[in-house]
Amino acid sequence: MASFVKMVQGGDAADNAYQAISAVFEDDAAGKLVLLKVNTGFKGPASSGLCTSPQVVRGLIRFFKERGAEKISVGDSSIVGVDSMEALSEAGILEVCRQEGVDCVDLNTFGPVEKKIKNGWMVDSILFSQAIYQNDIVVSVPVMKTHMYTGATLSIKNMKGGMYKREKTKLHRLQKPVPENAAGRGLDYGLLDLSTVCYPNYAVIDGSICMEGFGPSGGTVKEMNLVLASKEPVAADLVALRLMEIPLNDIGHLRLISENRGVTYNNIVVEPEDYASHSQKFLSAAEARLNISCDAVHMEDESACSACHAALIQFLRYHAHKFESGDRHTIFAGKDITLKAIKAADKPFLVGNCTAKFQEYAPFCKGCPPIPSEIAKTLKGESGLNIKYLGHSSFLITSKEYSLLIDPFLSGNPAAGAKADEINATHILVTHGHGDHLGDAAAIAQRCDSVVYATVETAGLFPEGVKLDVGQIGGFVPSDFGGVKFTTATHGSGVPGGLSCGFIIELEGKKLYHAGDTGLTMDMALLEEENIDIAFLPIGDRFTMGPKDALRAVKLIKPKQVIPMHYNTMPPIQQDPVQFKKDVEAATDAKVLVMDVGASFDV
Numbered sequence: 225m226a227s228f229v230k231m232v233q234g235g236d237a238a239d240n241a242y243q244a245i246s247a248v249f250e251d252d253a254a255g256k257l258v259l260l261k262v263n264t265g266f267k268g269p270a271s272s273g274l275c276t277s278p279q280v281v282r283g284l285i286r287f288f289k290e291r292g293a294e295k296i297s298v299g300d301s302s303i304v305g306v307d308s309m310e311a312l313s314e315a316g317i318l319e320v321c322r323q324e325g326v327d328c329v330d331l332n333t334f335g336p337v338e339k340k341i342k343n344g345w346m347v348d349s350i351l352f353s354q355a356i357y358q359n360d361i362v363v364s365v366p367v368m369k370t371h372m373y374t375g376a377t378l379s380i381k382n383m384k385g386g387m388y389k390r391e392k393t394k395l396h397r398l399q400k401p402v403p404e405n406a407a408g409r410g411l412d413y414g415l416l417d418l419s420t421v422c423y424p425n426y427a428v429i430d431g432s433i434c435m436e437g438f439g440p441s442g443g444t445v446k447e448m449n450l451v452l453a454s455k456e457p458v459a460a461d462l463v464a465l466r467l468m469e470i471p472l473n474d475i476g477h478l479r480l481i482s483e484n485r486g487v488t489y490n491n492i493v494v495e496p497e498d499y500a501s502h503s504q505k506f507l508s509a510a511e512a513r514l515n516i517s518c519d520a521v522h523m524e525d526e527s528a529c530s531a532c533h534a535a536l537i538q539f540l541r542y543h544a545h546k547f548e549s550g551d552r553h554t555i556f557a558g559k560d561i562t563l564k565a566i567k568a569a570d571k572p573f574l575v576g577n578c579t580a581k582f583q584e585y586a587p588f589c590k591g592c593p594p595i596p597s598e599i600a601k602t603l604k605g606e607s608g609l610n611i612k613y614l615g616h617s618s619f620l621i622t623s624k625e626y627s628l629l630i631d632p633f634l635s636g637n638p639a640a641g642a643k644a645d646e647i648n649a650t651h652i653l654v655t656h657g658h659g660d661h662l663g664d665a666a667a668i669a670q671r672c673d674s675v676v677y678a679t680v681e682t683a684g685l686f687p688e689g690v691k692l693d694v695g696q697i698g699g700f701v702p703s704d705f706g707g708v709k710f711t712t713a714t715h716g717s718g719v720p721g722g723l724s725c726g727f728i729i730e731l732e733g734k735k736l737y738h739a740g741d742t743g744l745t746m747d748m749a750l751l752e753e754e755n756i757d758i759a760f761l762p763i764g765d766r767f768t769m770g771p772k773d774a775l776r777a778v779k780l781i782k783p784k785q786v787i788p789m790h791y792n793t794m795p796p797i798q799q800d801p802v803q804f805k806k807d808v809e810a811a812t813d814a815k816v817l818v819m820d821v822g823a824s825f826d827v
């Protein structure tokens with residue numbers, strides 16, 4: 225059966241979208257829930273060609289309102305590291321939704337749903353945002369762009385933004401081998417897998433202000449002033465390729481998916497018939513020139529994915545000039561880099577989580593994808609870590625991407641540095657089950673969907689549904705931010721048979737040791753080899769070490785910096801932290817930072 229594609233060219237983008245969807249829409253929208261899945265993966269105005277035009281969104285909202293849709297939602301989830309609502313706002317889509325009285329949503333706020341893929345080429349399941357499946361009609365509304373890795377990004381590829389949070393990187397870290405005699409790369413087959421479980425009901429492709437060259441984020445603007453729509457999204461994508469003058473054979477995922485769905489140019493009917501007269505040649509990434517000349521950095525990035533390339537291009541564009549006067553660096557990105565190459569390189573520098581395994585050999589900027597400004601900061605030796613003291617033994621440690629909360633005793637703490645419902649945390653670490661450490665952990669974890677680190681027994685104190693990543697003394701639990709090692713703490717756990725613990729946290733290339741509640745132990749001497757940057761040590765006495773033993777602990781651990789904790793919350797643990805500071809700094813090389821409750825500092 226033929227697939228029908230409507231193109232509307234010229235005129236106002238909202239009218240174009242309205243006319244295009246009107247020509248292809250075959251269903252009854254009355255009383256239905258409609259999701260317009262736009263493309264705001266990157267932050268920027270629609271005039272940059274980065275994202276879907278808000279006027280196209282307006283035209284679609286008006287169409288579905290007139291057809292009696294019960295609820296219209298507009299949303300996306302941006303690439304890792306970009307705030308989805310900020311991206312929707314910067315694109316102008318949030319404002320249009322407000323004006324039209326419909327919901328503008330971050331798809332990540334809907335929670336995940338796992339879709340199994342039978343006989344998947346590259347993956348057996350994918351986690352998606354529930355929003356994709358909670359709506360009756362899903363319209364993929366991408367902007368027409370070239371893509372450094374997939375060649376083009378249109379309505380099918382746009383649905384990758386429906387993958388839940390960090391799951392988006394799954395198709396860049398494929399474990400299965402590419403099929404023999406493959407007609408595409410691993411990511412192409414991964415997108416084929418995705419299309420079998422996440423296929424939009426309609427495609428409306430925004431060809432108003434497009435992007436060519438180093439898309440999806442580093443390319444240049446190309447104005448087409450047209451909109452395409454179809455009830456068969458891959459047919460709309462194929463027509464878009466013709467308009468971009470890109471051969472289908474160059475776009476592996478669309479070749480595979482169109483074959484899988486039996487869609488060919490021969491069985492697509494396009495209105496108007498002479499649509500191809502509006503085509504314009506889009507430069508591919510291979511044909512484009514970056515026009516960035518930078519002697520300061522050399523890239524070793526062959527095995528990096530498009531998300532890393534996009535970050536590196538932004539880094540080159542906006543930050544590389546800051547390094548021109550210094551030594552030349554070699555930036556490594558991608559999963560196939562080797563230790564031999566790193567050791568042979570001038571000033572090696574590792575970018576992206578794929579390179580994390582070599583971080584002991586060179587400075588490392590984490591992230592998947594990494595954030596351009598963070599690459600610059602790390603290259604300059606300025607990592608972005610902030611530590612806030614919330615009172616007693618509780619700290620909030622934030623980086624650009626993560627917020628780690630430790631022992632959040634806030635409700636009921638007369639000297640708390642924040643209210644529990646003001647704190648957001650991606651991860652929560654709980655040293656043991658006593659109320660002045662477990663505190664508000666469960667409530668915050670439930671509200672923020674945080675991952676909780678605790679020993680097995682302490683983890684049993686959390687209600688069902690809280691995400692737990694358990695460990696036990698001596699164990700290291702790797703995480704996307706780095707990892708957590710469970711250390712000895714000589715103290716009751718509050719759970720029969722359970723153990724109390726401390727943590728060594730690896731984050732932003734730093735090692736932070738939170739001792740939990742503990743007395744002085746000889747085990748602390750073993751921590752010297754960990755090269756601790758900051759040690760959080762209890763000094764309250766009675767229930768933990770007092771200042772004198774804490775000083776002996778500093779001598780054993782030899783951290784660069786010490787932050788005292790677990791004192792002055794209540795009369796039995798009254799101490800003088802300033803005297804402790806004087807004593808430690810007189811007897812060791814460590815610096816002591818006495819933090820006021822509620823105060824914070826940048827590491």
Ligand code: SF4
Binds near residue numbers: 532576579592
């Ligand atoms: S670290 Fe970079 S190359 Fe590796 S999967 Fe993430 S974005 Fe892609």
